[in-house]
Amino acid sequence: xxxxxFDSKTQELRPFTPLTAGHVEMYVCGPxxxxxxxxxxxxxxxxYDILRRWLIATNHTVTMxxxxxxxxxxxxxxxGSRDWIEFAREVELTFDEAYLALNILxxxxxxxxxxxxxxxxxxxxxxxxxGHAYQATDGSANVFFDxxxxxEYGELTNQKLENMEGESDVTFGRKSPNDFALFKAHKxxxxxxxxxxxxxxxxxxxxxxxxxxxxxxxxxESFDIHGGGLDLRFPHHENELAQSRAAGDQFAxxxxxxxLVTINGNKMSKSxxxxxxxxxxxxxxxxxxxxxxxxxxxxxxxxxxxxxxxRDAQAALDRITGFLKRTTNVKVIEIDYAKLPQAFTxxxxxxxxxxxxxxxxxxxxxxxxxAFDASDTxxxxxxxxxxxxxxxxxxxxxxYQEPVISEELQRQVEELLTKRQEAKLAKDFALADQIRAxxxxxxxTLKDMKDQTMWSFNG
RNA sequence: GGUGGAGUGGCUGAGCGGCCCAAAGCAACAGCCUGCAAAGCUGUCAACCCACGGGUUCAAAUCCCGUCUCCACCUCCA
Numbered sequence: 001x002x003x004x005x006f007d008s009k010t011q012e013l014r015p016f017t018p019l020t021a022g023h024v025e026m027y028v029c030g031p032x033x034x035x036x037x038x039x040x041x042x043x044x045x046x047x048y049d050i051l052r053r054w055l056i057a058t059n060h061t062v063t064m065x066x067x068x069x070x071x072x073x074x075x076x077x078x079x080g081s082r083d084w085i086e087f088a089r090e091v092e093l094t095f096d097e098a099y100l101a102l103n104i105l106x107x108x109x110x111x112x113x114x115x116x117x118x119x120x121x122x123x124x125x126x127x128x129x130x131g132h133a134y135q136a137t138d139g140s141a142n143v144f145f146d147x148x149x150x151x152e153y154g155e156l157t158n159q160k161l162e163n164m165e166g167e168s169d170v171t172f173g174r175k176s177p178n179d180f181a182l183f184k185a186h187k188x189x190x191x192x193x194x195x196x197x198x199x200x201x202x203x204x205x206x207x208x209x210x211x212x213x214x215x216x217x218x219x220x221e222s223f224d225i226h227g228g229g230l231d232l233r234f235p236h237h238e239n240e241l242a243q244s245r246a247a248g249d250q251f252a253x254x255x256x257x258x259x260l261v262t263i264n265g266n267k268m269s270k271s272x273x274x275x276x277x278x279x280x281x282x283x284x285x286x287x288x289x290x291x292x293x294x295x296x297x298x299x300x301x302x303x304x305x306x307x308x309x310x311r312d313a314q315a316a317l318d319r320i321t322g323f324l325k326r327t328t329n330v331k332v333i334e335i336d337y338a339k340l341p342q343a344f345t346x347x348x349x350x351x352x353x354x355x356x357x358x359x360x361x362x363x364x365x366x367x368x369x370x371a372f373d374a375s376d377t378x379x380x381x382x383x384x385x386x387x388x389x390x391x392x393x394x395x396x397x398x399x400y401q402e403p404v405i406s407e408e409l410q411r412q413v414e415e416l417l418t419k420r421q422e423a424k425l426a427k428d429f430a431l432a433d434q435i436r437a438x439x440x441x442x443x444x445t446l447k448d449m450k451d452q453t454m455w456s457f458n459g
Numbered sequence: 460g461g462u463g464g465a466g467u468g469g470c471u472g473a474g475c476g477g478c479c480c481a482a483a484g485c486a487a488c489a490g491c492c493u494g495c496a497a498a499g500c501u502g503u504c505a506a507c508c509c510a511c512g513g514g515u516u517c518a519a520a521u522c523c524c525g526u527c528u529c530c531a532c533c534u535c536c537a
Contacts, residue, residue: 011463031537044537074535154462157532163461164533180534207535229537234462239534258537259464265529269536296484297472302465302530312471312485319484322498347473355473359483369499373492429494436496448493 003058003349005225006300008233009156009241009255013351018224019253023061026052027215027252028107029228029236030066032207033091034074037098038275039294039305040261040268044229046291047258047299047352049104049395051227054348057337057393065218066107067211068092071114071204076190084194085114098278101287102294103395111214113205117196119213120205123247124182124198132246133182136173141185141201145208145243147178156241156255157234180239181206208239215240216249226252230259231267258299265304276305288321288396289314295354295394316362320396323365323387326372330384335392339385344393354394361390413444417453 003016018024028048031041048064055062069075070088079087099106113120124143127133132149136142147153147161154160164178172181186195186202195202215223228237237255244251261268268275281290293313297303341364347356368383370376391397420435436446444455 008463029537032535034536037537041537047537072535157462159462159533178534227537230464230531231536232532234532235534236536260531260537262530267531267536271536292484293471300464301472304471306471308485309471315486316471316484319499326498353473355471355484356482359473362483366500370501373500424494427494433495446497448497 003054004351005254005256006351007254008257011158014254016224016254018060019222022059023063024055024225025063025219025223026065026225026227027211027219027223028064028066028226029211029232030068030110031095032069032072032074033088033095034072034078035091035270036094036277036279038261038268038270038277039281040229040275041095042098042102042278042290043261043294043303044227044258045099045104046102046294046395048227048256050295050299050354050393051225051256051352052105053393053395054352057340062108063219064107065109065111065215067214068095068110068112069207069210070112071194072207076194084191094278101278102291103287103397105395109218111218113210113214116210116214116217117205119217120182120209121196121198123209123213123216123243126247127182127243130246130248132243134175135200136185137175138173140173141183141198141203142172142181143183143198143200143203144174144179145182145239145246146175147180147242148176150242150246152245153178153242154238156238159234159238180208180235182209182243208236209243211236211240212243212247212251215251216244221248222250223252225254225256227256227258230257231269233257256299259297259302261294261305262302263305268305281310284310285314286317289317291396292317292358295396296358298351298353298355300351316358317396320361320365320387320391323368323372324384327368327380327384330377330381335389336385337389337393339382339389340393341386341390344386344390348393357390357394361387361394364390409442409444413439413442413455417455421453 004013005016006012007014026048031037045066048066052062052064070085070092075088076084124133127145128135128143131146133143133145136144154164161178170177182205183198183200183203184206186204195204215226226237241251263274263276266272266274289310290313293309294303296313341360344357344360347353347360350356364383364386368380368387371379371383416435416439420432420439423429423431423435439446439455446453446455
């Protein structure tokens with residue numbers, strides 16, 4: 001079975017075939033850098049990271065674009081009296097740090113909206129020329145997309161114009177309540193630096209035109225997959241689609257939307273102010289646990305955050321980590337995706353059923369532990385190879401990175417272990433336990449085996 | 460008003476016509492192992508048949524109809 005993806009435009013599972021065999025181009029809506037990331041942003045980035053890794057594991061090269069919206073109403077507002085550009089970069093950095101910590105691969109391209117103003121102007125000019133956009137009727141530099149000129153408007157979200165609520169008033173020189181801004185005229189209370197010279201006057205781009213312009217710049221008139229959070233489906237993605245198609249481009253072949261992170265059943269969002277931030281999380285568990293938890297529901301299912309969620313994920317992850325730690329002497333020369341269990345592959349191909357894939361991972365870990373206890377080196381090697389291939393696909397690789405152990409610590413622990421062994425042989429268990437406590441205080445976990453004691457550094 | 464989605468064990472969460480007397484993880488209990496632990500393994504625990512009521516089918520958690528509850532979106536949001 002080959003990969004099937006749920007296309008949210010056609011609302012069905014479709015076999016995924018790249019437009020160019022062996023190569024996949026994807027565009028993912030990145031954040032508006034208005035405030036620090038919360039779990040919802042991380043989930044979105046993670047979903048597409050796993051999709052990308054899976055495509056790579058199944059012999060595709062992938063070009064991935066994830067934009068940064070660095071000019072926007074909220075960026076200007078939240079910057080307050082500060083330089084908004086500096087503010088936006090600072091927020092962007094907090095996203096980058098979180099992505100890095102979560103082991104999310106760098107996108108191929110990470111364009112900023114402010115770097116592509118000229119492309120947006122070009123696209124807007126074209127839309128005006130084709131009769132799908134117009135300069136504001138009030139003579140300002142506002143430019144709007146003319147939704148009434150595009151009969152397919154609403155095709156992505158299966159809506160009809162007459163059922164949409166739209167702007168309650170026709171304002172800023174709009175012709176119709178559903179028309180949306182391609183460019184917004186400079187406002188006197190906004191910094192001069194937040195406006196660019198355009199054929200229509202000083203203005204800054206609207207949100208939707210950015211993605212259309214940048215997708216075209218990097219991926220051309222058509223590409224394979226467009227991704228983003230479910231809450232961006234409308235209006236953002238609907239508008240992107242309308243702009244690009246009205247300008248004559250095919251645009252995305254597949255539309256994917258990840259479901260949201262909820263808390264107590266309600267959407268986690270910046271506007272509701274109920275976001276669980278990266279800072280909150282650092283207390284709750286390791287980054288590995290957070291990544292694991294964010295992977296633990298299929299991407300189209302809501303994922304509800306609770307107090308115990310990260311703790312449970314940590315425990316589940318520790319099983320995998322524990323297996324890899326106790327088998328560090330089993331050398332796997334290189335990751336071989338051919339070793340992936342069929343059940344794992346099937347799960348991933350079924351619209352990225354990561355929870356199903358994790359179930360397979362745990363099955364193999366158990367089999368590996370059994371082989372370990374039975375000293376069945378052949379089966380153990382199989383298991384280790386499979387586990388390592390799977391965690392590469394899932395991006396959980398950092399769980400087994402060997403911590404750096406200083407020679408000093410090494411010597412210290414071994415010395416104490418010898419003493420403890422002597423105490424045990426002398427049946428002085430009180431002393432043995434005391435030494436164990438001393439060793440554990442060094443951040444080391446002991447595992448007594450049949451004829452030796454293994455230890456690992458927690459750091 | 461419109462458009463989508465969801466309701467599965469104590470918790471998280473897969474399954475979406477037969478392999479389901481429902482995966483996996485967490486939590487809980489017991490056994491093995493251990494000087495005792497930890498880790499690991501094994502078993503148990505578990506879903507009054509998968510919100511409720513009808514129906515289709517040889518066969519339904521899975522399809523259809525109705526009801527209830529919840530969530531998201533309808534121009535700020537990943």
